[in-house]
Amino acid sequence: MNTMADFGISLPNYRIGFDVTFELIKKVAQECERLGLHSGWVADHVIPHRGPSTPLFECFTTLAALARETKTLRLGTYVVCNTFRYPSLLAKMASCVDHISGGRLELEMGAGYNEIEHERYGIPLYNYERRIRQFREGVQIVKRMFTEEAPSFKGEFYEIHEAINNPKPIQKPHPPIWVGGKGTKLLKVVAEFADWWQGSTSFSTKTSGPEDYRVKSTKLNDYIVEQDRQPAQVKRSCGLSFLIDKNEDTLKERRKKFNLPEDAGGTPDQWINRFRAYIDVGVSQFILSIPDPIEMFQDMELLAELVIPNVV
Numbered sequence: 001m002n003t004m005a006d007f008g009i010s011l012p013n014y015r016i017g018f019d020v021t022f023e024l025i026k027k028v029a030q031e032c033e034r035l036g037l038h039s040g041w042v043a044d045h046v047i048p049h050r051g052p053s054t055p056l057f058e059c060f061t062t063l064a065a066l067a068r069e070t071k072t073l074r075l076g077t078y079v080v081c082n083t084f085r086y087p088s089l090l091a092k093m094a095s096c097v098d099h100i101s102g103g104r105l106e107l108e109m110g111a112g113y114n115e116i117e118h119e120r121y122g123i124p125l126y127n128y129e130r131r132i133r134q135f136r137e138g139v140q141i142v143k144r145m146f147t148e149e150a151p152s153f154k155g156e157f158y159e160i161h162e163a164i165n166n167p168k169p170i171q172k173p174h175p176p177i178w179v180g181g182k183g184t185k186l187l188k189v190v191a192e193f194a195d196w197w198q199g200s201t202s203f204s205t206k207t208s209g210p211e212d213y214r215v216k217s218t219k220l221n222d223y224i225v226e227q228d229r230q231p232a233q234v235k236r237s238c239g240l241s242f243l244i245d246k247n248e249d250t251l252k253e254r255r256k257k258f259n260l261p262e263d264a265g266g267t268p269d270q271w272i273n274r275f276r277a278y279i280d281v282g283v284s285q286f287i288l289s290i291p292d293p294i295e296m297f298q299d300m301e302l303l304a305e306l307v308i309p310n311v312v
Helices: 022-034 059-069 087-100 115-121 128-147 184-193 210-226 248-257 268-280 296-310
Strands: 006-010 039-042 074-077 105-110 177-180 196-200 235-241 285-289
Touching (some): 006 022, 022 059, 039 105, 059 074, 087 128, 105 196, 128 184, 184 210, 196 210, 268 296
Parallel strands (some): 006 039, 074 105, 105 177, 235 285
16 A cells, blocks of 8 residues: 555454454454555563453464464564563564564564563563663664674673574564653653654543644654754654544444543544644554454454545
8 A cells, every 4th residue: 555654453462351362363464464554563461451361462472473374464563571571582582583474573662561460470570760771771682683793782781692693684784673652761762772663642532642742753853863863764653542433323332332432433534634643743654453353354444445545
């Protein structure tokens, strides 16, 4: 699809209230590919922050399987939790998935936040300040292991010694590195190391929207310049909760089903205008999360047939 922005889908490796299966995840990914969508993204959690007993498929094992079940769809991590894996191991895993997929990995990383899964899995979750410093080191190690023959690194939290990573990723110089989040300290990590910035929003257009995104993006530009980089070197993405229907009454019923705010989702025309507003503030990639894994097939079809062709 030739538009001013690309569109990806958050694949249902879990959905609160649903017993998802790998077969479902695979079908959604293959439908994304059939519809010509840009990418499918797998959330990196082990327990959801709500509904901890909800079935959930782990990110990298799921991506590796999807890499063999798809041919053209870009495959992304949404968002790799830095606290889950030592960054050198993460780099190794990502390199292997890039090979298995034939060079289709998008690596999005974040500092981590979900207290429930850290507590239950026995993984330390330190305060925000420490997590950001730790994350900054993690991104550096991953980039070095993608690009250097035998990198070494000694930081406050991580240390590697001639950490050989063969095979290197197919994509050169490395798979696109994304950083997801909106905090000021995280934006500074984006400015220093990332190829993409992912800013996410809620279902409600009242709590955040294009203007909020523009303010954060402008602040990011300032940080990028401070790093002697150009703002255009960091592309902009937006994660949106997505619900669509031609009929307003049906939309209302679907909102009630998930206890969503009254302004959640929209008709095709409303989404066209919403996407255009984000594109106007610099967004060139959307990652859409659909709450109902059963209804998401019809939502993706409406997106591909009625919305994307008109977002010009």
